[in-house]
Amino acid sequence: MTSMAAESPSTRHRVLGRGRTFPVAVAVIGAIGLAGFVWSLSIGPEHISLADRIHGTFAPDQSAPQLIVHLVRLPRALEAALVGAALAVAGTVMQGITLNPLGAPEIMGVNAGAALLVTLSVTVATSMSGESVLVLAYAGAAMAAVFVFGFARLGRGGLSPMRLALAGVTVTAFLFALMQGIFILHVETASTLMFWLVGGVNFADWHNIHMIWPWLLGGSLAAMLLAAPLNVLALGDDMAQGLGQNVARTRVIGGAVVVVLAGAAVGIAGPVAFLGLIVPHIARSLVGVNHFLVMPLSALTGASLFVWADVGSRYIGAADSQTPSGLVTALIGAPIFIYLARQQRMSS
Amino acid sequence: MSALDAAAPTFAVLERRSRRNLVVPVLFVLAVVVSIGTLGVGSYRVYFPDSVLALLGHGSHDQVNIVRTYELPRVLLAWLVGGGLAVSGALVQGVIRNPLAAPDIIGVTKGAGLAAVAALLVYPSTSDLELPLAAFIGGFAAILIVYVAAYRGGASPVRLALVGIAVSSVCETFIRLLLIKHVTAIGTALTWLTGSLAERGMTEVYECAIWMGVLLPLAYLCSRRLDVLGLGDDLAAGLGERVEHLRRILLLLGVGIAAAAVAIGGTILFLSLIAPHMARRLVGARHSLLLPASFLLGALLLLVSDAIGRGIDPPIEIPAGLITALIGGPYFLYLLAKAV
Numbered sequence: 001m002t003s004m005a006a007e008s009p010s011t012r013h014r015v016l017g018r019g020r021t022f023p024v025a026v027a028v029i030g031a032i033g034l035a036g037f038v039w040s041l042s043i044g045p046e047h048i049s050l051a052d053r054i055h056g057t058f059a060p061d062q063s064a065p066q067l068i069v070h071l072v073r074l075p076r077a078l079e080a081a082l083v084g085a086a087l088a089v090a091g092t093v094m095q096g097i098t099l100n101p102l103g104a105p106e107i108m109g110v111n112a113g114a115a116l117l118v119t120l121s122v123t124v125a126t127s128m129s130g131e132s133v134l135v136l137a138y139a140g141a142a143m144a145a146v147f148v149f150g151f152a153r154l155g156r157g158g159l160s161p162m163r164l165a166l167a168g169v170t171v172t173a174f175l176f177a178l179m180q181g182i183f184i185l186h187v188e189t190a191s192t193l194m195f196w197l198v199g200g201v202n203f204a205d206w207h208n209i210h211m212i213w214p215w216l217l218g219g220s221l222a223a224m225l226l227a228a229p230l231n232v233l234a235l236g237d238d239m240a241q242g243l244g245q246n247v248a249r250t251r252v253i254g255g256a257v258v259v260v261l262a263g264a265a266v267g268i269a270g271p272v273a274f275l276g277l278i279v280p281h282i283a284r285s286l287v288g289v290n291h292f293l294v295m296p297l298s299a300l301t302g303a304s305l306f307v308w309a310d311v312g313s314r315y316i317g318a319a320d321s322q323t324p325s326g327l328v329t330a331l332i333g334a335p336i337f338i339y340l341a342r343q344q345r346m347s348s
Numbered sequence: 349m350s351a352l353d354a355a356a357p358t359f360a361v362l363e364r365r366s367r368r369n370l371v372v373p374v375l376f377v378l379a380v381v382v383s384i385g386t387l388g389v390g391s392y393r394v395y396f397p398d399s400v401l402a403l404l405g406h407g408s409h410d411q412v413n414i415v416r417t418y419e420l421p422r423v424l425l426a427w428l429v430g431g432g433l434a435v436s437g438a439l440v441q442g443v444i445r446n447p448l449a450a451p452d453i454i455g456v457t458k459g460a461g462l463a464a465v466a467a468l469l470v471y472p473s474t475s476d477l478e479l480p481l482a483a484f485i486g487g488f489a490a491i492l493i494v495y496v497a498a499y500r501g502g503a504s505p506v507r508l509a510l511v512g513i514a515v516s517s518v519c520e521t522f523i524r525l526l527l528i529k530h531v532t533a534i535g536t537a538l539t540w541l542t543g544s545l546a547e548r549g550m551t552e553v554y555e556c557a558i559w560m561g562v563l564l565p566l567a568y569l570c571s572r573r574l575d576v577l578g579l580g581d582d583l584a585a586g587l588g589e590r591v592e593h594l595r596r597i598l599l600l601l602g603v604g605i606a607a608a609a610v611a612i613g614g615t616i617l618f619l620s621l622i623a624p625h626m627a628r629r630l631v632g633a634r635h636s637l638l639l640p641a642s643f644l645l646g647a648l649l650l651l652v653s654d655a656i657g658r659g660i661d662p663p664i665e666i667p668a669g670l671i672t673a674l675i676g677g678p679y680f681l682y683l684l685a686k687a688v
Contacts, residue, residue, distance in 0.1 A: 102510075166446065166453065169513050170621070173452060174677035176520075177617045180542050181670040190538065191531040198524045273517055324528070330521040334514040338497050341510035
């Protein structure tokens with residue numbers, strides 16, 4: 001939790017020392033993620049051999065097992081990886097620009113903002129296409145982000161982590177209350193939307209993936225380009241300004257990156273809980289605070305975690321019904337969040 | 349001359365104090381007037397003098413029936429539930445020493461909501477008497493988990509709030525999961541979750557009144573202790589309070605009141621957050637005035653919200669909780685904008 005603070009010579013040494021663990025961390029987490037990915041392809045009513053899974057992934061023929069892999073299971077696993085990575089990178093950027101260990105899109109109301117506009121579009125303007133719903137998700141995320149940043153007072157770092165978190169949570173509660181109101185007036189669509197609100201990739205298809213991957217690619221590249229400014233910003237606003245950084249510009253670009261990544265992820269998979277909050281902490285605990293290392297590792301960890309959460313969700317509940325994968329991230333995420341909260345200093 | 353000068357600030361203080369003392373009676377009168385005014389609002393409109401006459405037993409059979417069995421319980425429950433929520437909000441804000449905290453935030457509301465929804469959906473035979481019990485147990489279980497998870501040589505206010513956020517979020521996820529699995533009753537459950545005083549009768553009023561009748565006076569008796577706790581842990585300990593013990597008792601009291609209110613009215617949002625805020629602006633931070641003022645403001649807000657909800661487009665009932673959220677959300681945002 002204190003990793004955001006300025007580096008003293010000894011921590012700088014430690015940070016650099018930790019940089020050497022980066023290849024190991026990438027290899028291990030990558031292997032775990034890949035294992036989850038392959039397992040994910042094997043789950044379903046139909047038993048499919050490993051050879052068929054590999055063929056179905058890369059070069060499907062017209063046989064049924066390979067088509068199942070290619071059209072149903074592969075998009076699901078791929079979407080889980082993409083959404084997990086997007087939310088994790090969004091969380092890393094957000095924690096970087098707010099200098100706040102609790103700054104994450106789901107805590108700050110960004111996910112809820114996207115969810116509210118998607119809910120509105122699905123219930124009120126039922127004829128909208130997937131692409132325009134996605135644009136609305138961006139608009140909602142942007143609205144919430146502008147608002148939260150607005151009263152976090154960008155440059156002054158005015159709010160304590162605690163106050164910012166409470167404010168974000170209350171804004172989230174308000175947005176969800178509005179959604180609940182919409183549900184009551186449109187009960188017939190409520191149950192589908194409720195599923196989407198828990199968040200999950202249960203209904204993934206190639207169309208969704210084609211729709212979001214350019215955004216995610218662009219957002220992730222922009223996030224990587226932000227690594228250097230974020231490293232400087234981590235020293236504090238005054239120091240960053242003294243070193244010649246345009247702090248406000250870093251924050252605005254960072255905010256835009258968060259909106260694009262979180263908006264796209266929420267637009268197709270719903271407001272998945274806790275991923276954006278906890279993954280950056282896991283990544284930082286492995287490789288230190290250097291954003292050049294944290295950013296790619298967060299993406300990889302987020303992808304692995306959500307692929308595994310999706311695998312886990314298929315073993316929960318009755319066999320004939322779907323369990324949203326967001327349930328699993330909530331169950332994993334809450335204890336980690338509580339652990340982080342327990343590390344907080346006594347002050348408010 | 350100099351003696352007068354010296355006395356002047358005292359007069360000013362006295363004047364401000366007496367004005368503050370006036371707030372509570374004025375709010376009380378206002379709440380009574382609004383109660384009477386909103387008595388006949390609904391799909392079967394009974395206008396003002398008739399509504400009171402009907403309450404006293406004069407007027408047509410329909411009018412008497414409607415006012416006595418449908419309208420009166422709602423007005424009374426608005427007092428009990430709205431007032432109770434506001435007082436529990438004031439207690440929790442006093443204990444956590446953060447004006448942004450409320451039972452909504454520390455997990456009580458969502459815990460109660462989860463238990464009640466589970467009762468409603470998984471055991472559809474749940475009677476009207478068992479539902480409040482479930483909500484009560486859920487609320488207490490949630491705060492117990494939050495307190496234990498936040499405890500680390502004492503439960504600091506910051507940790508209580510943060511852990512509450514996590515527990516609320518998990519409860520919320522399970523609520524949604526239950527709603528997904530039980531599609532048929534989703535409308536009932538959603539209305540309950542948003543908070544509504546519709547279809548409550550005198551039985552609920554008596555139930556709620558018993559709890560509130562015991563817990564609210566207890567809260568009032570604790571007002572001086574709350575003032576001391578507001579000075580900070582160290583100072584409170586220096587003044588001879590057992591801080592952690594006191595915190596536990598006050599939190600329990602706040603949760604008890606919130607659970608009793610939620611059990612009857614559902615999870616009415618934002619009321620417990622904003623009513624104590626408004627009260628603090630009117631009467632200051634002393635709890636002997638703050639608690640009664642919060643109670644009356646909470647009652648007023650819920651009376652108005654409920655009346656809007658049933659009067660705006662009859663016979664459609666808009667749950668009162670949605671109206672309180674629509675009023676409370678923006679007000680809260682305004683507070684935040686000012687506080688920064």
